[in-house]
Amino acid sequence: MNKILFVNACARGEQSRTLKITRRFLEEYKKLNPEDSITHLDLYDLALNCLTGETLALREQLLQENNLEHELFNLAKQFAAANKIIIAAPFWDLSFPAVLKVYIEQISVMGITFGYENDKPIGLCKAEKLLYITTRGGEYSHGFTKELEMGERYIKALCVLYGIKNVISICAEGLDMVGNDAAEIVNNAIKEAVEIAKTF
Numbered sequence: 001m002n003k004i005l006f007v008n009a010c011a012r013g014e015q016s017r018t019l020k021i022t023r024r025f026l027e028e029y030k031k032l033n034p035e036d037s038i039t040h041l042d043l044y045d046l047a048l049n050c051l052t053g054e055t056l057a058l059r060e061q062l063l064q065e066n067n068l069e070h071e072l073f074n075l076a077k078q079f080a081a082a083n084k085i086i087i088a089a090p091f092w093d094l095s096f097p098a099v100l101k102v103y104i105e106q107i108s109v110m111g112i113t114f115g116y117e118n119d120k121p122i123g124l125c126k127a128e129k130l131l132y133i134t135t136r137g138g139e140y141s142h143g144f145t146k147e148l149e150m151g152e153r154y155i156k157a158l159c160v161l162y163g164i165k166n167v168i169s170i171c172a173e174g175l176d177m178v179g180n181d182a183a184e185i186v187n188n189a190i191k192e193a194v195e196i197a198k199t200f
Helices: 017-032 053-064 071-081 098-107 143-148 151-162 182-197
Strands: 003-008 037-042 084-088 114-117 120-123 129-135 166-172
Touching: 003 017, 003 071, 017 037, 017 084, 017 129, 017 166, 017 182, 053 071, 071 098, 120 151, 129 151, 129 182, 151 166, 166 182
Parallel strands: 003 037, 003 084, 084 129, 129 166
Antiparallel strands: 114 120
């Protein structure tokens, strides 16, 4: 049985187009892999706080003591233990919602999700695959705006650090552009998600 971690950074709940695509992926995946366990982590429900000087000092102290059982490390251990990971996050301000960045700060813990060997970073996460699902009002996959996209690229860079080698992206973009059929774009992304679920 694989442990699947679904990280939900969609603020609009069931009204979210990103979540609509993700829900359909999860439905198909669960149908094909009924024995797998899926944990749904809604980041807005967690009410996460940014790291402060106080929490950073505590974290450094705990790491020096090699005390990884503290609750401060629960999210990092959960992420590191997952066999497959799905992150759903809309495209906001050229990247993704701040709540996802706060979550990333919580899980990026040396000795849990990554480490160093011979002065080089090594990934410690078990996950073989990570699926990143996003939606964008404009188009950022080509042309001069491609260099402005920082969400998908940031997640891929983190996966290098974490040791997650297979990163897959689903993106429905151009949803808010005049003349585009947003419903058709979302439906095409859903079809792509269903296909990816067959081999994820």
